[in-house]
Amino acid sequence: MNKQQAINLIKETFEKPFEKLRFINFIINLLNLKQNEILNEHPYTGNYIPEAYKQYINSLYRIAKYEDDSGKKIDVLIVRLEKETSLERARSMQRNFIAWYLKLSRGYYKDAALVAFVSPDNDDWRFSFVKIL
Numbered sequence: 001m002n003k004q005q006a007i008n009l010i011k012e013t014f015e016k017p018f019e020k021l022r023f024i025n026f027i028i029n030l031l032n033l034k035q036n037e038i039l040n041e042h043p044y045t046g047n048y049i050p051e052a053y054k055q056y057i058n059s060l061y062r063i064a065k066y067e068d069d070s071g072k073k074i075d076v077l078i079v080r081l082e083k084e085t086s087l088e089r090a091r092s093m094q095r096n097f098i099a100w101y102l103k104l105s106r107g108y109y110k111d112a113a114l115v116a117f118v119s120p121d122n123d124d125w126r127f128s129f130v131k132i133l
Contacts (some may be wrong), residue, residue, distance in 0.1 A: 001029060018118045018125040021076065025065060026116070027076050031066050036065055043080075053097045056090055058082045058120070060101070072111040077101070079117050098130040 013026040024038055043059040087092035094117055102110045112131040
């Protein structure tokens with residue numbers, strides 16, 4: 001990918017409402033993944049979301065697992081928020097939810113996550129890198 005293609009990909013991804021396939025294409029290029037490395041998992045909803053986060057989090061999708069050259073494990077996630085206001089007003093809750101996910105949710109530890117936090121209408125969304133220190 002040349003510089004102009006990269007610029008276009010970033011603009012296409014981040015200057016528009018959230019779209020899952022567009023986001024996946026961005027992640028494939030960012031992490032140099034192959035299409036078959038994208039996971040087709042069902043969303044985590046309901047009982048899979050801890051009670052403390054249910055009023056903010058609607059669902060969580062894990063779309064990719066990545067391991068860098070030094071062995072650091074990173075999950076790529078899409079978190080669908082419950083309310084419009086959750087995107088702007090609940091950043092600490094979002095960080096805490098991802099910290100819970102990285103430490104406890106799947107029975108094994110992950111080093112970090114790349115996360116798309118998506119409002120219910122898909123118009124507003126945030127891309128975050130969350131790392132456990």
